[in-house]
Every structure is written in structure tokens, then in C-alpha cells.
Amino acid sequence: MARYILKRFSLMIVTLFIIITATFFLIHSLPGSPLQNAEKLTPELQAQILAQYGLDQPIHIQYFKYLGGLVQGDLGTSIANGQSVTGLLMNGFSASVFIGAQGLILGIVIGLILGVLAALKRNTWIDSFATGTSIIGVSVPSFVLAATLSYFIGVELGWLPANLWGTYEHTILPSIALSFPVVAQISRYVRTEMVEVLEQDYMRTAKAKGISRLAITVKHALRNALIPAVTVMGPLAAGIITGSLVVESIFAVPGMGKIFVDSITSKDYTMVMGSTIFYSVLIISALFIVDLLYGIIDPRIRISGAKE
């Protein structure tokens, strides 16, 4: 197990290094100056400002300097507003992770319940309802969902704040908006797997042994049906926690998604690098955790390939 973890870990570092290098050279090769007001700046002044950020040096020197800073945990300062990249990311992340985690948990719980019920009550109205819900969740774009929630529940009914950030109530609507695609994916996966598992011989055996229906469903059926759901959960979690631009804009949540997109459109080199690294670490770690979870949920998957 330890050896496996170590191996996976070193692979993670290599992956990250490749991502950093590729992103660095790609973003620097994009046309356009990173200066915000370049149209109004004389060439002399542009040179002065570029020099302040070390952008006047040859690209390979900039690259090694960046790596040097990175090793010391320094992500640099944003070119667009001079603030520390780490600080900006942490601010954005705390908001994104809050609505993200809330949306994820809500989505998983509802998705599981819907999926299980749909499988148990196959071809009844419950099944159709679950299918309908997941089709809506997958096919309706999040900006429509988010705008609808904000407008009807926030503006028309006035039950919850339409947007902004500040109190717990402000987090509810964005979390609901984020949970929809999760509900859809999880319920579909769970339903499909459950249906298959329920037909298995060991299920009949369990029934014959007189185990209660609830115990069969939870212990035997659901556990096995969860494996594919867990596979998608990793990337889903990373994606949702690192923020959704659309949901964040509509609800005016000061999150990561916005930072990420803004930094690319404004060619804020350091910010793009910072958020890419952050996002990559998160996704890579999520995938790693999912791998470990496989072993826990399904003992047949031996992650260490080792001796019992």
C-alpha cells in the first residue's frame, strides 16, 4: 500500500510539472500584451512596467525564475491588480469550496436516493420521475438554472437572497444550482448499476438467507452499485469545488471560477499559472483519493497488487 501511494505520488509530481511547463509556455505564446491599458501607454512606459514584473527578460529565464519561486511556495503577484496570487486564490477558494461542497453533498444524497428508488421501483412513476429529473439536470445549462432560481426564488418569491455573498442564506441558491448536474449524473449511474446488481445470483442468495430488504439494498446492492458513481465523483467534486463561472457570476459569489476565467481573458500570466496549478493539484488529488476509495468500497480491487 505504502509503495503504491509513493508511486502514485511521484507520478502526481511529474504530471504537475508537465502541466506547469506546458501552461507557462502556452500562455506566454498567446498574442497580446498583459498590460491592461496598453492602448494608452507610451512604448517607454510599457517597457518600464514590463520590467517591474520581470517580463522584459528572455522567456526561459522567466520560466526558471517562476519555478524557483514556486519551489519556495511563491505564486507571485497578479499583473492585473498587484495583489498576491495565493491570497486571491485562497479567498476565491473558500467561497467556491463552501457552495461546492454543499452542492456536492446535496447532489450526492438526492442522486443516491433517486437512483436507488428508481432501480427498486423500475418502470413505475418514480422511475420516470428520476429519469426526468436527471435529463433536466444534464441537459439544462447551468446559467438557465441559476438565473431561474435567482429570479423566481430570489426576486419574485423573495424567499432567499437573489444573489450576493455575506450570510448563510446567500449560499443556498448557488448550492442548489450546483447540485443539479450532480443529482443527474449520480442518479443515472446508481440506477443503471443497481438494476444490474439486483439481478445477480448473490442477491437471490441473500434473499433466500432471509436478510431484510433494507439490509440487502444498502449492504449488497448499493455498495456494488456505487463503484461507477465513485469514479465520476472525483472529477465532479474537483470541478464543482473549483468553481463555476456562470453560477458565481449570476449569484455574485466571489469564487474561483471567476478568477480563473478573468485571468485568461486579461492575460494575467501569474494568475493563470497560479489557478492552473491550484486546479491541477485539486483534480490530481481527487483522482488519487478516488483510486484509494475503490479499494475500500470493492475489496476485489487490489490497489497494491500485494499479498494478503
Place this chain on the structure above:
Amino acid sequence: MKKRKLVPFLAITLVASLGVTACSFGGGAKDDKDTLVIASRSEPKELDTAKTTDGPSGIVTANVQEGLYRHAKDGKSVEPALVDGEPQVSADKLTYTFKIRDAKWSDGKPVRAQDFEFAWKRTLTPETAAEYAMILWDLKNGRAFNEKKTAKVEDVGVKALDDKTLEVKLEKPLPYLKNLLAFPMYLPQREDIVKQYGKDFAKNAKANVYNGPYKLVDWKQKQSLTLEKNENYWDAATVKTKKIEIKVMTDASAAINAYTTGQVQVANVGGDFIQKYKDDKEAVAIKEPTSAMMIMNQKNKFLANTKVRQALQLAFDSKEYQQGVLQDKSTAAGGLVPGNVKGNGKDLEKLFRESAPAEPKFDVTEAKRLLAEGLKELGMDKAPELELIGDDTTSAKRHGEYVKDSFKKNLGVDVKISSLPFQQRRDRTTNGQFDLVAFLWQGDYNDAMSYLDLFVTGGPFNYAKWSNKEYDALIKKAQENKSGDSQERLDAMIQAEKILLDEAVIIPEYYRTMTYLVKPTVKDMVFSSEGFGEELSFKWVQKK
């Protein structure tokens, strides 16, 4: 078999994330009389007044700092702020001596003339790399020092004679000096504070001191800024509202929703909402000092022909464009200088356009005739296809389609539209890789010169690459203003603009207007179009 389940894992994730975020929740904004909540369309980029360049930052600095003059309650003129009485002016109008009134910073220390001297010189120091340093070039030796040429810092024309007296020397007489002194780069800064915080100066609410009607008490990045009444402000009795919250809301519909539900009381209206709300009784239209035009690249042989350019200018119907496409409160343009910019002639308050009216022109018959003549002069039988570059935004695309359609219909000229990402469009503009470019120019100070000097021969922003000796001479005459006669200066500028329009260097389109929604309970909110194009002053605001 180990009995582990997903539930504990998820529970831990939630608890951890709640922990991470718990501290980021402040109290929600309550709709009380003492707190005014405003939606801002973007985050302030830089609150160090030596370096600030954007509107949202300008709104903050105009309310937390105070200079010699500030924009007055009427939203048009400037009024004395920290200056005590009228300044002494030398006979040649080149030396001004200002007395500073008794005033304090938010930490209780007095505001001194040295704070002005330090701030202005800091902005001009090349290492500061202040993007707007050129706004201080009118100070004696300001430009020479800023561009690392002949002058040293001690040669710059600003000096504190004592704690209360500031002497300012100019390169040339400036009829609009008071206006200029209300600009963010002319605000004072405390040397000890700037040195104490170093790189972090003004990067958060605590890393600065304030001498304006409000002080910045909290700045949550990408989220909100909180301003509280500054009890140390010299005119604190006038300030009625205790707290101002500025919420960063980049999504136009989010701002409208928050306004509708009363979470914010003042909101900027963006995107397609402008057309919907332009006639709303809560809407306030603010004329910006921004001129929209199309620039024709004269490196292109076809466009180097004056008659061809005149034809294109006459084939664009700016009135129809404003009414049919923009559909907002902006004004169809017939000239370069926007309608709300001052001429600073004999009557200092008189607007440039009042002295030099320029009606939008549109004449297809004349345009066709000019194009035919132009083609003949060039020895061409057909106009080549022209490339119009613009941003890849919805409004820029609509603009492109309108231009393409107009030139095809009116002149039979084909236009190819290139919608580019902002940075790319900008680079192609500055490198001259275009035939036509949609261009917006916002003046830096309230004077026609801030627009007219764009097109001097060899100027860094003369993207048309146009050159006219007479024009250059007139601009030089107005800039140097040797006689000190402000009317003569204005006349030179009027003549210069006429040449620019007659030679069809640009195709004037519109003077831009910004729309705000303001709840009827909010009184005396002052909007002005000075500074970086928009400025909200909270000094007098009250909530009923």
C-alpha cells in the same frame, strides 16, 4: 472486511469546508438608513493613487481621499477642498501658491503640504512606473524627470514651502488647472505610510491612511469594499451617511436582481438591460467623456486618399446607429470632442461643443461622388475590401454588422469583420494591422486637448498615421499657450478639430453615456464624468 463508508468522508469534507469559510461570512447588508449599498461592475484594480487607472478605483479614491479640489455637488464643476482660499498666481500664470486648510488624516496626523509634494514626485518617479504619470507632465520639469531625461527630482515644479504652503510651478499656463488638481494623481500621500507598507501599500484597507469624507475599513477581494464615515474629515458635518458598501457584481443581471430586491440601492446598468431601463424613472444617465469613432489606417493606399475617407465618413449614419443599434442615451457624434468636455476659453465653464458645434453628417449622394473621384485619383476601378477589426463582444459585433451593411449598401464597398479577443484587437490597433478599427477614447482631463493631441504627427496614439503640418502647428500653439490667452488657445483647438474632420481622419460615431439605477430613497448622490470617466461622490448622499 473493513467497514468504512463514504458518509464519514463526506461529512469530514463538509465540516472542513465550513471551517475554512466560517470566517469569511460577515453580517449581511441590512437596508437601514445609515448604510448605502452600491453594485459596482468590477473590482477596483489599484487604490494607490499614484498608480490607479480604472473607474471603480477612481470611485473609491474620490471618496476616501481629498486633494486641493474636488468635484462639486453639481457634478460639473470643481470646488475648493483642502485649499484654503484662492491660490496666489504669478503674473505669467506659471507659479501658483496654495494655502492648505487645517485637516487631518484618519490616524489623527495633520495633512501637510509635504504630503502633496511627496505624492506628486512619487508618481513622476520612473521606478514607480505610474501609467498616468503624464497627467503630471504639466508641472515644471515633470515630463523631463518622468522620462529620465534632463531633470532631477528636485527640479520638479512642486515644493512645500512650509507645512501649510504648497508652491506649484507649471510648464505653461493651464486654464483648466483646478480641474486637473481634482484628478486622483494629484491627491496627497503620506511618505511614512508608503514606506511602512512598501509593496503592500494600499493593497488592503489597513495599509493606508485616509483624509477624505470616508475611510476604507474593509476590502474583500472580488467581493466587496466597506467605507465608513471619516470622523477626522475636515468637513465631517456635511457627511450624512455613515456607511457605504460597494458590492462587486460583474454580471449585469445579478446587479439588476439585487437592485430589484433592494439588496443594493444604486446599480450600474450594463448589457442589454440598458435598452430596457433607459427610460425608467429610476434611471440616471451620465454622460461620459468618451468619444467613439472609427479610425482609418492611412498606411493603406486606398484610405490614404482624402476623398475616399470623406466618402466613408459621409456613408456612416451615426444618428441611425445610435437610435437603431445602440438604443441607449448616448449622443450621435459629429466630431471628436464629446459634448460634455470643456473648451476652457474665456468662459471657463463653457463646453467645447458650444463653441464649436459639429452636427453628424450623412449624405449618400455626396459620398458616392467622392468615392468615384477618389478611385479616379488612385487609378482604381473598384474599391478594395476593407478589414474592420473589433472586439469579440456582442456590441462590437453588432457595430461591425452595421458598418458592413452601411458601406455595402451606400457605397458598394465590401467590409470584412474581424472579431478579436480584447488583447489581440488592442495589439493589432497599436501595431497598425488594420484598415478600420472601432476605437473608444476617454479623455484624461476635462479639456478638448485631451482628445485633439491624439492625432499629431508621430504621436504614440495616432493610429491613423495621419500627418498634417497645419494641424500640428495649431495643437502646438494651443499646448504652449504662450500668450496665456485662453480664448486664443480655444480658437486654435477649434480650428484643429475642423481640419481633422474635414480631412476625415476619423468617422465620428457617438459620445458614450452610462446608465445607473438609483432608488428614490437615495438623495444627493453626485455623479460626475470626471476622473476616469465615472465618479460617484458620497459626500452629500442621504438615505430617506
